[in-house]
């Protein structure tokens with residue numbers, strides 16, 4: 001029987017970095033993703049950025065239905081590639097539900113059935129976390145030198161990247177979920193504030209670094225991580241997750257310019273972004289938040305055009321809600 005490689009049967013899935021037993025080989029791995037999911041988006045972005053689309057094939061689940069609160073039966077594959085544009089059948093195993101892939105790796109699996117999931121066809125094992133630390137460099141020997149030279153976690157920026165992850169992930173990337181899935185008013189009030197505290201801080205930081213990327217001239221994994229969240233912000237998090245103290249396009253001119261630059265100037269960002277999957281996933285699979293499953297038409301356009309190349313011309317923005325400002329002050333010392 002095949003076995004998962006990390007913490008088999010834990011309640012929240014498989015964790016850990018991808019070990020050396022996952023060497024890069026063409027066509028050895030298969031990536032299961034949803035185009036709606038910001039965490040899967042990070043991996044798919046890198047797949048496009050590093051020219052890995054032929055080396056790692058993907059199967060794409062439908063954006064809805066999601067399954068019950070426990071995640072059962074979870075994401076499903078379309079019956080054919082025509083059923084929902086961009087969603088695909090399970091090209092590797094021909095299964096109808098993603099949970100069946102988890103059970104192929106571990107018949108005793110007790111975690112959630114989430115995307116992304118990387119399947120290793122040799123060992124018949126799977127891995128879902130830390131793809132962002134493995135994928136960007138693992139295939140460097142198999143791709144042209146120009147693509148291999150793109151490093152998203154270069155030595156001289158490692159400590160900066162690590163310290164950014166420490167507050168960006170909990171307050172912004174998963175912060176929007178903590179606000180959006182809050183079961184009551186008090187929890188929502190508490191969780192929406194850090195989202196905007198983090199955005200305020202990020203707005204100033206990107207301006208200080210002068211663009212076009214978060215840390216300045218080099219694109220790093222922080223850009224990939226934040227892109228996957230901010231491209232969903234005005235589109236779904238503002239209305240669906242009630243993160244509406246401000247929008248990127250109106251209240252954060254610097255982040256808005258950065259986002260436009262990523263979307264319009266970095267082909268891998270645009271190629272890996274699908275607004276239909278994003279909008280319909282959130283609004284049609286969270287039955288308790290949006291019981292009628294009506295997907296709002298706006299905002300329009302999805303991402304505005306017109307990237308300002310002279311960053312000094314931008315004016316730093318932010319949200320001035322007193323609790324947000326207070327939270328932002330605390331972040332300065334993190």
Ligand SMILES: N[C@@H](CCC(=O)N[C@@H](CS)C(=O)NCC(=O)O)C(=O)O
Pocket residue numbers: 013036037038039040070071074112113114115116128129130
């Ligand atoms: N372990 C994953 C979690 C990703 C995740 O939460 N994916 C969501 C979609 S955005 C999912 O598939 N959820 C299904 C579930 O939890 O039942 C990671 O961080 O890479």
